[in-house]
Amino acid sequence: MDSSGNRGPMExxxxxxxxxxxxxxxxxxxxxxxxxxxxxxxEFEERVNAxxxxxxxxxxxxxYSGEEAIAVGICIHLDSGDYIGSTHRGHGHSLAKGCDSxxxxxxxxxxxEGLCAGxxxxxHIADLERGMLGANAIVGGSPPLxxxxxxxxxxxxxxxxxxxxxxxxxxxxGTIFEAMNMAVVLQLPAIFVIENNGYGEGTAVEYAVGAExxxxxxxxxGMPAVKVDGRDFFAVYDAAENAVTRAxxxxxxxFIEARCTRIHGHYCGDPQSxxxxxxxxxxxxxxxxxxxxxxxxxxxxxLKAGELExxxxxxxxxxxxxxxxxxxxxxxxLEALYTDVYATY
Amino acid sequence: MxxxxxxxxxxxxxxxxxxxxxxxxxxxxxxxxxxxxxxxDDAYGGIMGVTRGLVGEFGRARVIDTPITESALxxxxxxxxxTGLRPVxxxxxxxxxGVCLDQILNQxxxxxYMFGGKARTPLVIRTMFGAGFNAGAQHSQCLYSIFTHxxxxxxxxxxxxxxxxxxxxxxxxxxxxxxxxxxxxxxxxEGEVPAESYTxxxxxxxxxxxxxxxxxxxxxxxxxxxxxAAAALAEKGVEVTVIDPRTTSPLDEETIxxxxxxxxxxxxxxxxxxxxxxxxEIAAVVAERGFRDLKAPIRRVTAPHTPVPFSPIxxxxxxxxxKAVEAAVLELMRTS
Numbered sequence: 001m002d003s004s005g006n007r008g009p010m011e012x013x014x015x016x017x018x019x020x021x022x023x024x025x026x027x028x029x030x031x032x033x034x035x036x037x038x039x040x041x042x043e044f045e046e047r048v049n050a051x052x053x054x055x056x057x058x059x060x061x062x063x064y065s066g067e068e069a070i071a072v073g074i075c076i077h078l079d080s081g082d083y084i085g086s087t088h089r090g091h092g093h094s095l096a097k098g099c100d101s102x103x104x105x106x107x108x109x110x111x112x113e114g115l116c117a118g119x120x121x122x123x124h125i126a127d128l129e130r131g132m133l134g135a136n137a138i139v140g141g142s143p144p145l146x147x148x149x150x151x152x153x154x155x156x157x158x159x160x161x162x163x164x165x166x167x168x169x170x171x172x173x174g175t176i177f178e179a180m181n182m183a184v185v186l187q188l189p190a191i192f193v194i195e196n197n198g199y200g201e202g203t204a205v206e207y208a209v210g211a212e213x214x215x216x217x218x219x220x221x222g223m224p225a226v227k228v229d230g231r232d233f234f235a236v237y238d239a240a241e242n243a244v245t246r247a248x249x250x251x252x253x254x255f256i257e258a259r260c261t262r263i264h265g266h267y268c269g270d271p272q273s274x275x276x277x278x279x280x281x282x283x284x285x286x287x288x289x290x291x292x293x294x295x296x297x298x299x300x301x302x303l304k305a306g307e308l309e310x311x312x313x314x315x316x317x318x319x320x321x322x323x324x325x326x327x328x329x330x331x332x333x334l335e336a337l338y339t340d341v342y343a344t345y
Numbered sequence: 346m347x348x349x350x351x352x353x354x355x356x357x358x359x360x361x362x363x364x365x366x367x368x369x370x371x372x373x374x375x376x377x378x379x380x381x382x383x384x385x386d387d388a389y390g391g392i393m394g395v396t397r398g399l400v401g402e403f404g405r406a407r408v409i410d411t412p413i414t415e416s417a418l419x420x421x422x423x424x425x426x427x428t429g430l431r432p433v434x435x436x437x438x439x440x441x442x443g444v445c446l447d448q449i450l451n452q453x454x455x456x457x458y459m460f461g462g463k464a465r466t467p468l469v470i471r472t473m474f475g476a477g478f479n480a481g482a483q484h485s486q487c488l489y490s491i492f493t494h495x496x497x498x499x500x501x502x503x504x505x506x507x508x509x510x511x512x513x514x515x516x517x518x519x520x521x522x523x524x525x526x527x528x529x530x531x532x533x534x535e536g537e538v539p540a541e542s543y544t545x546x547x548x549x550x551x552x553x554x555x556x557x558x559x560x561x562x563x564x565x566x567x568x569x570x571x572x573x574a575a576a577a578l579a580e581k582g583v584e585v586t587v588i589d590p591r592t593t594s595p596l597d598e599e600t601i602x603x604x605x606x607x608x609x610x611x612x613x614x615x616x617x618x619x620x621x622x623x624x625x626e627i628a629a630v631v632a633e634r635g636f637r638d639l640k641a642p643i644r645r646v647t648a649p650h651t652p653v654p655f656s657p658i659x660x661x662x663x664x665x666x667x668k669a670v671e672a673a674v675l676e677l678m679r680t681s
Contacts, residue, residue: 124460138452178417182411
């Protein structure tokens with residue numbers, strides 16, 4: 001506050017933050033689940049990367065490596081009845097929401113047994129039975145749909161919440177502004193998560209966002225907004241717990257900006273010459289959320305190195321099996337070209 | 346049977362479906378008459394008055410006034426449809442498609458196919474279209490050819506109060522996204538409408554008049570223009586069939602082709618702009634599948650390839666007229 005007692009913008013901001021208090025310590029099962037899911041995502045993505053480079057994956061893919069703490073820190077608070085809407089970089093969200101890795105890999109390979117029968121691909125993986133409303137290849141495409149899921153929850157009084165994942169690139173689309181305003185006006189159980197990995201394709205967030213701060217901009221829509229370190233699973237976990245609890249209790253929408261680091265390029269094969277060599281090295285060596293998690297739980301003694309190594313091996317074996325299944329999977333029949341345009345004809 | 350306006354027929358359909366199924370919700374601008382003001386509740390019923398009275402019976406949880414935010418309201422309706430509601434969204438004028446097209450084109454229309462047949466999106470988007478109110482270039486277009494082009498959408502364009510009610514009930518019960526287009530000049534049109542609920546199936550044209558000399562295919566307001574022309578032509582000894590496809594996706598090709606088999610002459614009357622239009626599509630279908638039956642080249646009477654003008658004299662010249670339709674049929678008779 002200044003001498004007259006008025007709040008300046010920074011005071012308002014820290015006021016927003018003060019609501020976000022740590023509520024509990026995670027138990028062992030939750031820690032094991034978090035590490036397992038982050039490792040599974042990383043292993044999945046690195047296998048997709050290798051298969052793509054080898055020329056086995058049609059189309060193009062966008063990898064989530066480096067952002068795992070966000071999907072897992074959010075989705076650990078959700079069950080299959082809750083909803084998420086994702087982005088073009090959606091593999092991590094899908095795995096964190098409970099999608100089957102083998103059927104995801106089959107989908108990415110365009111096979112008949114894929115989650116979307118081979119008709120969606122990497123950018124359209126969806127699993128409605130698990131509340132995964134779809135990766136979305138239109139940047140900023142998901143938030144309006146997600147508030148629709150939140151409207152369903154509110155109308156049917158189902159106690160469900162809906163989370164819209166968007167990147168910093170998508171954060172400038174009008175769709176998310178409209179969706180945030182609508183969610184506030186209708187007091188919908190929605191959570192807007194911006195994964196700020198610093199780049200919308202090849203353009204830095206510092207260039208592309210006019211506002212000083214994404215969370216502050218969202219707060220202007222009239223909802224609690226917080227900025228967390230998206231490489232810190234525990235910080236994401238706490239912020240998400242607050243937001244999900246508020247939404248379930250009928251307290252309306254919230255916004256979380258999670259700053260993170262994209263280890264790979266915008267797409268698989270992106271040479272990333274718009275990032276300096278130092279930055280790219282740091283992305284892997286200093287900003288890896290899984291390394292940070294590992295160091296923390298080992299230092300605290302909450303988990304043992306042997307347990308983590310066993311999880312690493314299981315994740316590797318699971319994704320090896322997924323890749324093997326994807327190679328062996330049958331292609332869709334040609335009739336599939338014409339089916340499922342409509343539910344009824 | 347009671348005489349009912351087109352507007353009231355739509356209102357009756359919505360009320361009946363909302364009573365039948367609690368998952369049906371209405372989403373749009375001023376659909377509950379506006380919100381948060383200092384005056385009366387339910388003052389409006391949407392700008393065209395179609396939803397008036399519904400908020401009184403069903404409450405604001407099911408008749409949802411939104412801000413003016415078409416991407417969010419259409420997208421929200423699509424997201425609600427794929428998660429268990431059956432929303433009827435109101436896009437005030439079809440021209441506003443320009444500020445929400447992604448949510449229709451890339452989202453709602455594609456869920457089912459793109460997600461391998463698992464999604465159901467029982468969404469209705471009601472919208473007003475058409476020229477005739479001096480509303481200018483951004484409030485008077487047809488645009489149904491854009492929706493018709495997109496796989497995954499069903500496109501419904503009623504011309505009578507009877508069809509309006511039956512087609513809207515069908516649209517609400519349908520499991521796919523339906524674009525339901527209401528012509529501005531038809532809201533006050535009266536006709537016989539049964540009090541009970543009934544459905545009119547999609548993809549079934551209706552034959553409004555039968556005659557052996559030529560076939561006119563027309564939609565919405567243009568069916569009335571075609572019928573007027575048909576009456577004038579009959580006085581000159583020319584008998585025409587008038588077919589209203591009622592839905593452009595799916596399109597009842599068979600009824601049109603059967604009629605061409607009898608008459609050998611086709612005129613498509615379309616208030617829309619001509620390039621890549623529904624009129625073009627119908628002409629192409631007949632050229633491909635009915636060529637051997639044709640006695641004369643296919644004709645189209647459409648709006649010109651211009652925006653809709655404002656000045657009344659220009660707007661009147663823009664809209665296909667009875668005289669133009671009559672002249673085109675006589676031309677068809679001469680060239681064969």
